[in-house]
Amino acid sequence: MKFNINEEQLIIKPYKSPTSIYVREQKGFYQKIRRYINWLLMFIFIALPFVQFNDQQAILLDVVKQEFRIFNFTFWPQDFILLAGIFMVAAFGLFFITTWIGRVWCGYVCPQTVWTLAYVWVEHRIEGSRNKRIKLDNSPWSASKVTKKVTKHLIWQLMSLFTATTFISYFVPVSELYSGMITFGWSGAVTFWVLFFAIATYGNAGWMREHVCLHFCPYSRFQSAMFDKNTLLVAYDSKRGENRGPRKRKDDAKAKGLGDCVDCNLCVDVCPAGIDIRNGIQYECINCGLCIDACDQTMKKFNYPKGLISYTSEQQLAGKPTNRFNIKLISYGSLSILFVVLLGFWFSQRIPLEANIIRDRNALYRVNYQGIVENTYTLKILNKTQQPLHFYINATNLANADITLPKNLLIGAGVMEEVPVTVSIDGYDLKDKITKFSFIIQSVEQPDIMLEKNTMFFKN
Numbered sequence: 421m422k423f424n425i426n427e428e429q430l431i432i433k434p435y436k437s438p439t440s441i442y443v444r445e446q447k448g449f450y451q452k453i454r455r456y457i458n459w460l461l462m463f464i465f466i467a468l469p470f471v472q473f474n475d476q477q478a479i480l481l482d483v484v485k486q487e488f489r490i491f492n493f494t495f496w497p498q499d500f501i502l503l504a505g506i507f508m509v510a511a512f513g514l515f516f517i518t519t520w521i522g523r524v525w526c527g528y529v530c531p532q533t534v535w536t537l538a539y540v541w542v543e544h545r546i547e548g549s550r551n552k553r554i555k556l557d558n559s560p561w562s563a564s565k566v567t568k569k570v571t572k573h574l575i576w577q578l579m580s581l582f583t584a585t586t587f588i589s590y591f592v593p594v595s596e597l598y599s600g601m602i603t604f605g606w607s608g609a610v611t612f613w614v615l616f617f618a619i620a621t622y623g624n625a626g627w628m629r630e631h632v633c634l635h636f637c638p639y640s641r642f643q644s645a646m647f648d649k650n651t652l653l654v655a656y657d658s659k660r661g662e663n664r665g666p667r668k669r670k671d672d673a674k675a676k677g678l679g680d681c682v683d684c685n686l687c688v689d690v691c692p693a694g695i696d697i698r699n700g701i702q703y704e705c706i707n708c709g710l711c712i713d714a715c716d717q718t719m720k721k722f723n724y725p726k727g728l729i730s731y732t733s734e735q736q737l738a739g740k741p742t743n744r745f746n747i748k749l750i751s752y753g754s755l756s757i758l759f760v761v762l763l764g765f766w767f768s769q770r771i772p773l774e775a776n777i778i779r780d781r782n783a784l785y786r787v788n789y790q791g792i793v794e795n796t797y798t799l800k801i802l803n804k805t806q807q808p809l810h811f812y813i814n815a816t817n818l819a820n821a822d823i824t825l826p827k828n829l830l831i832g833a834g835v836m837e838e839v840p841v842t843v844s845i846d847g848y849d850l851k852d853k854i855t856k857f858s859f860i861i862q863s864v865e866q867p868d869i870m871l872e873k874n875t876m877f878f879k880n
């Protein structure tokens with residue numbers, strides 16, 4: 421797919437302040453969808469850290485303890501493959517969605533978009549509509565202007581602080597975090613990260629806005645590789661719209677040689693990326709659909725059919741059939757499903773138990789006063805579940821072996837225990853000087869939590 425990039429866009433422009441785009445507030449079908457999605461996402465983001473499961477915070481990614489709890493499961497750095505799998509599913513899922521329906525991620529669910537929308541909403545409530553904001557910014561400083569600006573920035577800063585604290589509550593227990601906030605008992609690290617994310621939120625959603633999407637976000641750069649002629653994008657139907665031009669409602673546009681675009685400029689005023697979609701498909705467009713709402717509103721006023729700007733494909737615009745299920749889309753979809761299946765398989769095979777065997781470094785074996793050969797091991801056992809568990813330890817391939825280990829072996833939830841184990845056997849029962857065998861470590865309460873670890877037994 422070719423983007424309509426003119427020479428002016430290729431010139432590196434100096435940084436423009438965010439006030440250079442005054443977004444007009446727009447109501448309409450797509451804006452309503454965006455608002456509902458945004459409220460839902462914000463609610464989930466804020467509420468999740470407060471959800472309790474088994475009397476503990478349901479989601480807690482404890483980086484210091486390297487313990488990542490998600491409801492009934494606790495993951496450890498050894499489960500890193502899970503993270504890699506999730507990234508693969510997310511990446512191919514995103515490629516699939518982008519090939520299919522363009523940058524809807526950017527327009528509807530990206531945190532940058534969600535927070536920018538909330539900050540613009542506050543700005544609109546305090547400083548007024550688009551025209552009032554332009555007037556205010558161009559007016560000399562006065563008490564009223566200072567009050568409005570200070571109020572807006574204070575609210576933005578409070579929102580940023582709240583966002584950052586909520587984000588950190590995924591990493592620090594909420595009870596500890598909020599009690600520490602009230603008693604000024606935050607550690608240096610917690611204070612640093614809350615301030616860091618607060619400043620980042622304030623800067624990104626309050627000041628940088630669309631500049632983050634245009635200049636920093638890598639996704640907006642490589643998305644063009646995923647688009648094709650069948651991808652659903654927001655586009656202007658120039659055949660129908662041109663020649664554009666103002667007219668009165670009752671005018672006969674055809675007689676005047678005009679198309680359906682009345683040149684009201686609303687599609688430009690509402691665009692958060694500050695582009696004119698009538699210039700063709702542009703890489704800055706985040707597929708938010710606000711220009712569709714604005715244009716449909718104008719079409720309704722003039723009694724024209726809606727859809728001068730719409731979600732469509734290049735094929736559709738050219739009057740050709742759209743083939744949604746092309747090879748690229750099917751490949752991305754298949755790879756997403758494959759990685760989901762692989763992740764599900766890994767998950768079903770995962771045993772929430774880890775064990776390492778360390779042999780006694782001082783002596784390979786000992787022979788006791790009865791002529792019995794002894795080998796000593798230290799078993800490092802990590803209980804990765806959320807409950808304390810008792811364990812049995814047995815040995816395979818060592819008939820008549822005696823295993824000496826601490827009685828009533830109980831290991832706490834998320835605790836790694838070092839267990840000294842002595843295996844004793846009459847040397848005459850073994851043919852070779854080195855015998856391979858396995859320790860079987862099995863939970864008493866949940867027998868399916870079982871691990872087999874190979875090691876060796878030495879004799880003289």
Ligand code: SF4
Binds near residue numbers: 691694697704709
């Ligand atoms: S051109 Fe339309 S869809 Fe694209 S970013 Fe602007 S308002 Fe949103």
Ligand code: SF4
Binds near residue numbers: 685
């Ligand atoms: S909103 Fe529609 S009618 Fe108005 S300028 Fe944009 S394309 Fe033309």
